[in-house]
Amino acid sequence: MKPVTIGILGLGTVGGGTATVLQRNAAEIARRAGRSIELVAASVRDINKKHSAELNKVKLTLDSNEIVDDPNIDIILELIGGTDLAKELVLRAIKNGKYIVTANKALIALHGNEIFEAAQRTGVTVAFEAAVAGGIPIIKAIREGLAGNQIEWLAGIINGTGNFILTEMRDKGRDFMDVLKEAQELGYAEADPTFDVEGIDAAHKLTILASIAFGVPLQFEKVYTEGISEITRADVEHAGELGYRIKHLGIARRVASGLEMRVHPTLIPHRRLIANVDGVMNAVLVHADAVGPTLYYGAGAGAEPAASAVVADLVDVVRALTTDPGNRVPHLAFQPDAIQNIEVLTMDQVETAFYLRMQVQDQAGVLADITRIFADQDISIEAIVQKEEKDEQDCVPLVILTHNVLESNMMVAIQKIESLVTVTGKIVRIRLETLG
Amino acid sequence: MKPVTIGILGLGTVGGGTATVLQRNAAEIARRAGRSIELVAASVRDINKKHSAELNKVKLTLDSNEIVDDPNIDIILELIGGTDLAKELVLRAIKNGKYIVTANKALIALHGNEIFEAAQRTGVTVAFEAAVAGGIPIIKAIREGLAGNQIEWLAGIINGTGNFILTEMRDKGRDFMDVLKEAQELGYAEADPTFDVEGIDAAHKLTILASIAFGVPLQFEKVYTEGISEITRADVEHAGELGYRIKHLGIARRVASGLEMRVHPTLIPHRRLIANVDGVMNAVLVHADAVGPTLYYGAGAGAEPAASAVVADLVDVVRALTTDPGNRVPHLAFQPDAIQNIEVLTMDQVETAFYLRMQVQDQAGVLADITRIFADQDISIEAIVQKEEKDEQDCVPLVILTHNVLESNMMVAIQKIESLVTVTGKIVRIRLETLG
Numbered sequence: 001m002k003p004v005t006i007g008i009l010g011l012g013t014v015g016g017g018t019a020t021v022l023q024r025n026a027a028e029i030a031r032r033a034g035r036s037i038e039l040v041a042a043s044v045r046d047i048n049k050k051h052s053a054e055l056n057k058v059k060l061t062l063d064s065n066e067i068v069d070d071p072n073i074d075i076i077l078e079l080i081g082g083t084d085l086a087k088e089l090v091l092r093a094i095k096n097g098k099y100i101v102t103a104n105k106a107l108i109a110l111h112g113n114e115i116f117e118a119a120q121r122t123g124v125t126v127a128f129e130a131a132v133a134g135g136i137p138i139i140k141a142i143r144e145g146l147a148g149n150q151i152e153w154l155a156g157i158i159n160g161t162g163n164f165i166l167t168e169m170r171d172k173g174r175d176f177m178d179v180l181k182e183a184q185e186l187g188y189a190e191a192d193p194t195f196d197v198e199g200i201d202a203a204h205k206l207t208i209l210a211s212i213a214f215g216v217p218l219q220f221e222k223v224y225t226e227g228i229s230e231i232t233r234a235d236v237e238h239a240g241e242l243g244y245r246i247k248h249l250g251i252a253r254r255v256a257s258g259l260e261m262r263v264h265p266t267l268i269p270h271r272r273l274i275a276n277v278d279g280v281m282n283a284v285l286v287h288a289d290a291v292g293p294t295l296y297y298g299a300g301a302g303a304e305p306a307a308s309a310v311v312a313d314l315v316d317v318v319r320a321l322t323t324d325p326g327n328r329v330p331h332l333a334f335q336p337d338a339i340q341n342i343e344v345l346t347m348d349q350v351e352t353a354f355y356l357r358m359q360v361q362d363q364a365g366v367l368a369d370i371t372r373i374f375a376d377q378d379i380s381i382e383a384i385v386q387k388e389e390k391d392e393q394d395c396v397p398l399v400i401l402t403h404n405v406l407e408s409n410m411m412v413a414i415q416k417i418e419s420l421v422t423v424t425g426k427i428v429r430i431r432l433e434t435l436g
Numbered sequence: 437m438k439p440v441t442i443g444i445l446g447l448g449t450v451g452g453g454t455a456t457v458l459q460r461n462a463a464e465i466a467r468r469a470g471r472s473i474e475l476v477a478a479s480v481r482d483i484n485k486k487h488s489a490e491l492n493k494v495k496l497t498l499d500s501n502e503i504v505d506d507p508n509i510d511i512i513l514e515l516i517g518g519t520d521l522a523k524e525l526v527l528r529a530i531k532n533g534k535y536i537v538t539a540n541k542a543l544i545a546l547h548g549n550e551i552f553e554a555a556q557r558t559g560v561t562v563a564f565e566a567a568v569a570g571g572i573p574i575i576k577a578i579r580e581g582l583a584g585n586q587i588e589w590l591a592g593i594i595n596g597t598g599n600f601i602l603t604e605m606r607d608k609g610r611d612f613m614d615v616l617k618e619a620q621e622l623g624y625a626e627a628d629p630t631f632d633v634e635g636i637d638a639a640h641k642l643t644i645l646a647s648i649a650f651g652v653p654l655q656f657e658k659v660y661t662e663g664i665s666e667i668t669r670a671d672v673e674h675a676g677e678l679g680y681r682i683k684h685l686g687i688a689r690r691v692a693s694g695l696e697m698r699v700h701p702t703l704i705p706h707r708r709l710i711a712n713v714d715g716v717m718n719a720v721l722v723h724a725d726a727v728g729p730t731l732y733y734g735a736g737a738g739a740e741p742a743a744s745a746v747v748a749d750l751v752d753v754v755r756a757l758t759t760d761p762g763n764r765v766p767h768l769a770f771q772p773d774a775i776q777n778i779e780v781l782t783m784d785q786v787e788t789a790f791y792l793r794m795q796v797q798d799q800a801g802v803l804a805d806i807t808r809i810f811a812d813q814d815i816s817i818e819a820i821v822q823k824e825e826k827d828e829q830d831c832v833p834l835v836i837l838t839h840n841v842l843e844s845n846m847m848v849a850i851q852k853i854e855s856l857v858t859v860t861g862k863i864v865r866i867r868l869e870t871l872g
Contacts, residue, residue: 017726021585025725032774034771135727137577141573141577141581144576145573147468147469147748273709273733291734291745293735295733296730297709297732297733298728299729299730305728308582308727309581322760323758323763333468338466
């Protein structure tokens with residue numbers, strides 16, 4: 001069969017990695033795909049920068065439009081990142097009848113509905129495996145591998161930087177800011193770490209996972225997002241003593257009243273496999289009605305892991321070039337006319353268990369007041385541990401684990417407890433999921 | 437689009453589970469596939485047995501040939517198991533132009549080359565996701581999700597019964613025979629447990645994984661297979677004290693001199709994620725050049741997990757019905773003309789580390805004799821631990837961990853050490869892999 005021609009927009013980390021993998025594994029890829037894939041053009045920021053030897057035969061240009069408009073190119077790999085220019089280029093390429101592979105989670109989370117509709121109209125596809133959890137084939141697993149299931153919930157460690165920070169805090173008893181600084185030096189975290197540590201990056205990915213799991217439109221603006229910057233060493237330690245680890249999870253769950261989409265620090269039992277996913281690694285745990293729990297683990301970022309996902313998409317797209325569009329895997333796993341609007345719940349409406357930590361006066365009656373407030377809000381307690389270390393005000397830390405409770409009830413209870421004279425300062429609250 | 441019609445051969449555990457899932461999730465599956473899938477006929481062993489309500493509209497027959505020959509059926513689900521009749525039926529169905537989905541690992545491992553060739557000639561496909569690791573979409577992950585990679589090695593816990601036994605031995609300090617009996621009572625293990633505990637079932641699955649990972653023909657007869665029936669509580673405990681767990685792994689590895697395919701008990705570091713896969717659960721760890729390590733975890737057996745894989749295959753097959761055969765995912769991941777014969781190494785040629793346990797006299801000079809033999813065979817030692825508990829002959833257990841060594845060298849060393857007068861009985865040797 002004749003070779004397929006591709007053009008890469010952006011030769012940065014992922015673009016460069018993809019060029020390398022395509023070249024190094026060309027024979028292996030052709031043995032699988034049954035035809036060769038030829039990289040013919042790439043757009044770059046600096047045309048004079050020295051590029052690696054495998055790009056000798058590739059036409060380099062400063063203008064991505066040239067590639068998007070080139071009638072000799074079949075498939076465009078959008079690897080420039082960002083949302084404005086990327087969206088413009090992708091829509092233009094679709095208009096030109098080109099197939100797209102992208103690693104751009106923000107682009108898909110924010111503009112995917114519009115992009116997929118355009119692709120649908122033109123009869124092309126937009127593949128985006130690399131947008132979630134790097135090299136882990138999680139989009140494929142959910143869209144195709146679990147096609148026989150009703151998915152109940154999924155929970156993922158989908159930001160490597162955040163997981164690296166939490167792992168270091170636990171393993172070495174370090175503080176958040178200290179580890180963040182190291183992560184920046186190691187290149188795991190950006191100079192502005194907001195996207196990673198405040199959960200925005202994870203929320204982009206969760207948006208995509210929720211859509212393909214439940215057949216709902218992409219709706220990033222409805223994801224509840226809470227970062228890890230306020231997690232302290234003390235909470236990591238207390239959690240450990242109680243048999244839990246704190247992980248920054250993206251969670252999507254279908255319940256009777258609607259759909260939960262949330263990113264927040266979460267205590268999970270340390271024996272769960274996902275609790276043992278450490279460092280910069282990612283993992284997604286999916287609970288589905290027929291198969292039960294399945295978990296997918298691997299590198300969530302990096303040049304070659306992302307390239308692995310891009311090339312897998314590329315092979316899929318090549319194979320489906322001649323398939324009638326109605327028989328292709330739908331972009332969001334469900335046929336476009338079968339996408340449903342399910343109400344997304346606000347956090348007030350979500351039920352989880354909680355870890356609470358507060359400073360209380362070491363005197364009789366304090367516990368009675370607190371447990372009375374819980375009882376009034378229908379909150380049942382799993383464990384209470386009072387620590388010995390007194391602070392300057394002669395108060396001691398009290399750690400409480402609750403059973404599942406409606407978040408709105410918990411917020412009322414927290415407010416009431418904070419107003420007790422025997423309790424000083426704010427209460428730390430971290431959600432807890434058993435993931436069972 | 438018009439509904440696709442299917443017939444099931446065999447309404448046992450997997451067949452019954454598949455019928456249930458197809459019925460319960462019919463709407464969800466149609467929302468994904470874009471058309472409905474109709475179960476029209478099933479073959480059963482006992483026509484008078486009461487079947488569940490969802491089979492009311494399904495034609496039941498005692499004769500699988502009727503289904504295989506029915507011109508109104510598009511796709512055959514072969515779920516009777518066994519190899520002789522199953523092979524006959526599948527080849528006949530292929531001849532009739534039918535597409536096949538099977539959960540039959542023995543059939544694929546032993547007769548897959550012939551079956552795929554027949555399918556290739558007729559232009560149909562044979563899907564077999566359920567044949568390996570139950571509901572985990574591992575075939576899809578390797579064949580498609582990692583298509584851009586050169587796979588270096590894979591290691592899998594691919595027999596749930598064996599993993600249940602080893603987990604119970606470790607968690608509860610129980611003996612092999614004791615746990616096996618319970619597994620049989622729980623229905624995890626067959627009355628004749630040979631297939632599970634001696635590694636034959638795992639070897640069938642490893643045969644398939646090795647083929648799709650490395651593009652080699654299916655060659656079950658070349659898999660080295662060693663079971664877990666001789667693993668003792670003492671070895672499980674010693675391994676634990678040294679920071680290892682014993683797992684029954686199927687391992688396939690590409691090395692410069694050829695291909696390793698082996699199933700045997702293996703010590704692995706307890707911090708590895710796969711070391712924490714417990715009970716009847718399965719997991720496959722794949723190491724590939726671009727993506728690095730990825731791991732896939734889930735239920736390896738059971739009616740609905742297997743049904744999950746069967747239905748996913750079914751949706752894939754339905755989508756590819758109108759695809760030209762050259763653009764379909766090849767049966768063994770690589771195009772038929774790109775399948776290569778790579779020499780499969782014998783165990784003598786394989787390099788692994790070792791755990792050794794022996795009974796030695798508690799006297800000076802014993803260690804010197806043993807370490808001298810190791811030095812002569814170029815074996816370097818990672819750790820030596822001498823235990824205190826003396827046996828009737830006044831001997832104590834000596835546990836040794838080695839670095840990587842050629843197995844033939846280790847066998848010579850073991851023979852020489854066993855012939856020392858200060859060493860009594862046989863040496864227990866279990867291979868050790870760091871999986872790093």
